[in-house]
Each structure stands twice: as structure tokens, then as C-alpha cells.
Amino acid sequence: MMQGGGAAAQEHGATESAPDLQGMLMHHLLDGNEIEFEILGRGFVWHLDQYAMAPLHLGPLTIDLSPTKHIVFVFLAAFLCLAVFLPIGRAMRTKYTTKAPTGLANATEAMVVYFRDEVVRRNIGHGADAYTGYILTLFFFILFMNLLGLMPFGSAATGNFMVTGALALVTFVVVEVSGMRALGLKGYMGTIFYAPHGLNPVGTAIMLIILTPVEFLGKLTKPFALMIRLFANMMAGHTLVLSLLGMIFMFATIGPAKWGVAGASLGMVWGIMILEVFVAFLQAYIFAMLTSVFIGLIRHAH
DSSP states (O other), rough: OOHHHHHHHHHHHHHHHOHHHHHHHHHHHHSSSSSEEEEEEEEEEEGGGGGGOOOEEETTTTHHHHEEEEHHHHHHHHHHHHHHHHHHHHHHHHHHHSSOOOOHHHHHHHHHHHIIIIIHHHOOTTTGGGHHHHHHHHHHHHHHHHHHHHHHTTOOOSSSSHHHHHHHHHHHHHHHHHHHHHHHHHHTHHHHHHTTTTTTHHHHHHHHHHHHHHHHHHHHHHHHHHHHHHHHHHHHHHHHHHHHHHHHHHTTTTHHHHHHHHHHHHHHHHHHHHHHHHHHHHHHHHHHHHHHHHHHHHHOOO
């Protein structure tokens, strides 16, 4: 009985000491009120609860403006965009008016020209230059948020569907307003209430009944696709990295073989982190490119 009780106690203790991989994943992936600056248990935790704000009540809506981990990194990405590109823009207006830019200014000019010619003008067509600033802002803002998630102590705000949803909502408004301005109110309504030309009144009515819901849902699926694509790719990459790191702790009790597991885990994590850097650029580019495609489609709907 004592031996059985001891075995049960040991099993219970092993269960209690087993690492909570799911809890670790959720803690690092989801939004929260803490930002941890710790290495091997040393460091500090920045508690954001101390900056909590009273909820804002707008009729039936209650909006909580208290800062969270992802909000901090959203503002940090915005600050980095300003810190990098405002000096470059100032230099382009003063220092490089009569000579070619050098260094970072030269690289930025090449990026701007590429997006203007190959992304914005190619997909939007006439009047595309007016949208170059917005498309570039989207690209670099999303890129900085993606890269911040790969930094030590960082967190990817684009792994939060509320952040990607807000970006998609702004893009949705830009796309629809662009359509209204380019097509006029009557032409824009034709992108919702659509029926092929040449039908008799009965056929037109039938096609309107069938196609109007389809066209309206089509408008909603575009920003939804933008939101889910960016969120899912960033969340999946970070989940895979943290899961592989968690294998080190899951197999920490298997004796000498644990060093082989740890080495294999770290090797795979390094490979995936390199891939994640590529994905960070790719997803920012895809979001910007699809935005220009949607603007071009609605501006030339006729």
C-alpha cells in the first residue's frame, strides 16, 4: 500500500511539475496587460494595468481605451515609421534636391519608385499616384509590426485579428470611397445592384435578386480575406516557433537524449525564424498589393 501510495504521489508530482505548454503558448500569443523583459528568470515585467483608463460609453457601445501589449507595439511600429521616414523625407526636400540620394535615402527612394510603378500604377491605373502614400504606409506599418514580433521581448500585433481587422476596415473604407469618387453615386450603386445589359424586365429583376446579395457579400469578403490572411500567417508562424521551443521543456526529463531534442528544436527554430523574416516582408507586401488591386477593380468597375 505504501509503495502504491508512493508511486501515486510520484505520478501526481510529475503531473504537477509537467510544463504547461498550452498556457505558455496562449500567454505569449494572446494580448495581455504585461510586457515581460526577462532572460532566464531575471529582468522585470512592465505592468500596463497601472495605465488603465475609464471605459468610454457611446450610447450602447462601451470602448475600453486602456493600453495592452499589442496596443503598445502598434504605437511602437507607428513611432518607428515616423522616426525612419520623416528625416528621409526632410532630407529629400533639402539635401538631395540637386543630387542623387545616398545610403538609406537611396534605398527608400528605390522602394518608393518600385511600389509606385509596379504595385500602385500597375493595379490602379489612371490617377494611381494619389494612392502611393497610403499603400506605402500600409506596407511599412505592417512590416514593422511583423518584425517587432520577431525581436526579443517583442510581440506581433498582427497576430491579433482585431489589429488586422482595423487595417482591413480602413482599407475597405478607402476602396469604397475611391469607387464612389471614380464612378459617381449611380455607377457605384451599379457595383451592388448589378444585372447584365440586354435582358428584358423580368430577366433583369431575376438577376438583381440573385446577384445583389452576391455582389454585396463580395464587398465584405475582400476586407475579411485581408484580415484573416495576415492574422493567420503571423499567428501560425509564432505558434510553430513557440511549440518547437516548448519541446525542450516537454522532453527535459528523458535523460541524456534531452540534449539531442534541444539541439534539434533550436535548429528547427532558427530555420523557421529565417523563414518568418521572409514571411514578415511577404505578408506586408501582399496586404499592400491586394489593397491596390481592390482599389483598381472598383475604380474600373465599368
